[in-house]
Amino acid sequence: MEKPTITTIIIIICILIIGLYAMGEVNYFSSKIAVERNIESPAIAIPSIGVQEKINNVSLNQGVLYEGYEPTHGDTLIYGHRTLQGSPFLRLNEISAGDSFLLEWPGIGELNYTVVNSTIVPASHVISTEENGTTVYLITCDPIGSTENRLIIEGELSEKNPINDKIIKDNPQESYAYIISAAFLAIGLIFSFFYPKDNRMYILAIVLIISAILFYCCINPIPSEVIYDKIIFLNGGL
Numbered sequence: 001m002e003k004p005t006i007t008t009i010i011i012i013i014c015i016l017i018i019g020l021y022a023m024g025e026v027n028y029f030s031s032k033i034a035v036e037r038n039i040e041s042p043a044i045a046i047p048s049i050g051v052q053e054k055i056n057n058v059s060l061n062q063g064v065l066y067e068g069y070e071p072t073h074g075d076t077l078i079y080g081h082r083t084l085q086g087s088p089f090l091r092l093n094e095i096s097a098g099d100s101f102l103l104e105w106p107g108i109g110e111l112n113y114t115v116v117n118s119t120i121v122p123a124s125h126v127i128s129t130e131e132n133g134t135t136v137y138l139i140t141c142d143p144i145g146s147t148e149n150r151l152i153i154e155g156e157l158s159e160k161n162p163i164n165d166k167i168i169k170d171n172p173q174e175s176y177a178y179i180i181s182a183a184f185l186a187i188g189l190i191f192s193f194f195y196p197k198d199n200r201m202y203i204l205a206i207v208l209i210i211s212a213i214l215f216y217c218c219i220n221p222i223p224s225e226v227i228y229d230k231i232i233f234l235n236g237g238l
Contacts, residue, residue: 030221074132113155
């Protein structure tokens with residue numbers, strides 16, 4: 001086997017960078033699923049943009065986060081990442097006045113909201129929540145890949161029904177960590193197969209090593225922020 005060429009070294013660096021992002025996402029989904037299995041989490045569903053997510057009150061790094069009051073007890077703030085770490089609010093900008101979303105909240109019920117306003121404000125903007133309010137604010141970064149501004153979707157309670165247990169129990173992201181790991185391995189193997197023979201083993205070795213780490217993280221995840229804190233300069237934002 002010949003020494004790696006400059007081109008091969010550059011490609012290995014690129015694979016390592018892609019592997020780090022994949023590792024961040026795998027650990028995000030694996031850690032998040034582990035947390036959600038141990039608590040009865042509320043959930044948010046926005047059918048128009050394909051969102052069905054569990055909600056936590058611990059950390060944005062564990063998924064969609066809520067702050068403020070619980071719904072119907074006051075105004076509620078719900079945060080989600082626009083890019084990376086699952087990107088739950090990637091398409092939040094597609095929601096406009098008149099659209100709807102719902103919250104399934106254990107102990108409270110199924111809460112349907114109608115969007116009344118969409119706005120972009122500086123990141124320093126503070127939302128004042130009111131006790132006994134009925135507003136839910138969906139908040140994410142704007143533009144994509146930047147933390148300069150915040151996109152805020154404001155919804156008003158329009159209907160309350162008994163809770164839908166299926167939505168609470170269902171978790172469409174259960175297998176995402178394994179899917180990402182398998183996709184990285186499959187694409188890496190295909191790329192290795194077509195790479196020039198004299199340097200093919202270098203590419204194959206790095207693909208297999210990273211894939212092994214990804215599958216290990218599916219079972220034994222670490223906090224995804226540990227990885228993203230190291231590579232945030234590559235992304236330039238949240």
